[in-house]
Amino acid sequence: MPLPAELELIDRIRARAAGARSRNLRLGIGDDCAILRPAAAEELVVTTDLSIAGRHFRLDWHPPESVGHRTLARGLSDLAAMGARPVAAFLSLGLPRELVQKQKGRNAAWIDRFLDGFLALADATATPLAGGDLAESPLFAADIVLIGAVRRGRALLRSAARPGDLLYVTGALGAAAAGLALLAEEAGTSPQAALSSRELVGDARLRRHLYPEPRLAQGQALVRRRLASAALDISDGLSTDLAHLCHESRVAAEVDAGMLPLAPGATLRQALHGGEDYELLFAAPPDSKVPRTIAGVVVTRIGRILRRHARRPQMTLLTAQGPQPLQPRGWQHFAPVKKEKR
Numbered sequence: 602m603p604l605p606a607e608l609e610l611i612d613r614i615r616a617r618a619a620g621a622r623s624r625n626l627r628l629g630i631g632d633d634c635a636i637l638r639p640a641a642a643e644e645l646v647v648t649t650d651l652s653i654a655g656r657h658f659r660l661d662w663h664p665p666e667s668v669g670h671r672t673l674a675r676g677l678s679d680l681a682a683m684g685a686r687p688v689a690a691f692l693s694l695g696l697p698r699e700l701v702q703k704q705k706g707r708n709a710a711w712i713d714r715f716l717d718g719f720l721a722l723a724d725a726t727a728t729p730l731a732g733g734d735l736a737e738s739p740l741f742a743a744d745i746v747l748i749g750a751v752r753r754g755r756a757l758l759r760s761a762a763r764p765g766d767l768l769y770v771t772g773a774l775g776a777a778a779a780g781l782a783l784l785a786e787e788a789g790t791s792p793q794a795a796l797s798s799r800e801l802v803g804d805a806r807l808r809r810h811l812y813p814e815p816r817l818a819q820g821q822a823l824v825r826r827r828l829a830s831a832a833l834d835i836s837d838g839l840s841t842d843l844a845h846l847c848h849e850s851r852v853a854a855e856v857d858a859g860m861l862p863l864a865p866g867a868t869l870r871q872a873l874h875g876g877e878d879y880e881l882l883f884a885a886p887p888d889s890k891v892p893r894t895i896a897g898v899v900v901t902r903i904g905r906i907l908r909r910h911a912r913r914p915q916m917t918l919l920t921a922q923g924p925q926p927l928q929p930r931g932w933q934h935f936a937p938v939k940k941e942k943r
Contacts, residue, residue, distance in 0.1 A: 610701060610712070610735060617720055618730035625688045625750060626729050635731040637689060643750040645688065648679035654741040662784055665711045667811040668743075669718030675836065676747035677726060677815035678879040682834040684757045684824030685749030686817065689731035690723060692745055695738030718812075726817060755824050762831035762850035762884035766906040769891055771819050771881045771898050774839060775867025778875020780810030806866050813879040818896035820881060828891055832883035838874040840916070842882055844929035847915050850884075856904035856927060857919045873918075874930040 615630040628636040639645050652672045654660050663671075673690060680687055700711040709717075723730055728747070783806055816834070823829040831850060835842050839856075847854050863872050884906055885891050891900060909915070916927035 613713075614716065614730070614733075617716055618723075626731055629689070629729060629731040630733075635689060635691070637731075637748060639688075639750055642753055644753050644756065646680065646683050646685045646749045646751055646756060647746065648676050648749075649744065649746045650675040650679070652743040652745070660741065663811065664718075665714035666718030666721075669715040669720075670722050670812050671718075672715075672743045672745050673719050673722045673728070674813045674815050674879060676745045677722070677728065677817060678813070678834040678836060680747055680749035681815045681817045681820035681879075682757065682832050682881060683749065683751060684755065684820045684829075684832070685751040686821055687726055687728035688748040688750050690728050690745060690747055691731060692719070692733035692743065693735070694733070694744075695736050695740065695742040697739060697741060698737060700741060726815070751824060757820065757824060757829055757832040757883070759831055759833050759846050759849035762846055762852055762906050763886075764852055764906055764908040765887055766830055766884035767887055767889075767891075767902055768843075768854060768856065768904040768906065769883050769885060769900050769902050770835070770839070770862065771816050771895065771900055772878070773862045773864035773867075773899075774835070774873075774878055774880065775869075775871035775875050776806050776809035776864035777813060777877040777879075778810075778838075778871035779864065779867040780804070780806035780808070781875075781877075782871075783807055784810065806864065809864070810877065813877060815879055816881045816898065819898055819900075822895050823881075823883060828889050829883040829885050830889075832881055835878045835880045835882050836876055838876045838930070839878075839882065840873050840927055841876075841929040843916060843927075846882065846884070850906070851909060853907040853909050853913060853915050853917070854904060855907055855917045855919060855924075859919070859921070860901065860903050862899065862901040862903075873927070 618630060625637050625639055626635065627638050652658065652675065658668050658671065676690070677687060696712060703710045783804065820832065823832060831846060833842055833846055843854055858869060861869065861872050863869065893900060914926035917924050918927040
């Protein structure tokens with residue numbers, strides 16, 4: 602007697618995820634709960650992230666492999682920002698029926714290709730898929746829960762930056778926003794054909810948008826070497842994420858536009874306000890010996906932390922034309938909709 606479709610899909614996922622292991626995971630997919638056993642000297646950190654079709658990606662633009670990769674990368678980047686290593690992932694999916702079934706002319710169902718991208722990154726980062734949930738849904742949605750571990754009392758927080766600290770970022774900024782703009786421009790009437798041709802020539806901007814690299818090794822190095830006082834990842838755009846850091850630490854900040862490491866082909870606006878770079882933004886005391894590279898990724902000083910002052914903006918951008926207020930203009934859910942002038 603054949604298995605019901607839901608159980609058959611669960612078995613497919615369990616079989617594909619069975620190879621991943623973690624020293625803290627005692628029991629994974631198959632029971633009502635997973636069992637985790639943290640090390641005595643570690644604390645567990647937990648993050649969750651939601652990916653919704655039409656909001657975080659487009660089914661007609663993004664390959665399923667990219668959607669799977671990005672679903673996991675978003676949560677892993679949060680772990681990186683805390684300086685944690687991955688312990689386990691939990692994935693809940695709301696799936697339209699057509700994404701589970703093979704489509705005409707396709708060798709695999711959309712969900713199998715999604716799992717290709719998800720599990721490839723899971724394997725590369727030693728992140729076992731330990732459980733989750735499935736439901737039929739009129740709209741695709743993926744909810745990822747990530748469990749990480751960090752040495753007790755050493756997690757990097759948004760709330761610990763202090764006046765006098767210097768501001769740094771890993772990598773280059775603006776590539777993901779530039780890639781999304783390129784994807785929108787190239788899509789036209791045949792988005793998958795345009796996308797395939799761009800992937801073949803290896804456009805770095807497009808790849809940074811489709812397959813971002815969470816900075817796990819860099820975050821763990823910041824903790825291990827006690828380099829940073831505070832950190833978070835750049836998911837909503839530098840301006841918006843820096844505003845989060847300032848709010849939680851009750852400080853102000855100054856960013857030098859001329860020091861920002863722009864990705865090739867990216868504009869200053871994309872570097873400041875474009876989201877999904879998933880680089881690390883961190884503050885470090887001025888006497889901290891921050892190296893030029895960490896685990897093979899360039900680190901750049903971009904500004905400094907200041908005391909709050911009633912007569913000064915919370916964030917200031919230093920430009921060739923002089924200082925100007927830096928507004929948080931990255932991604933924000935529920936932001937007011939601008940009305941067009943008539």
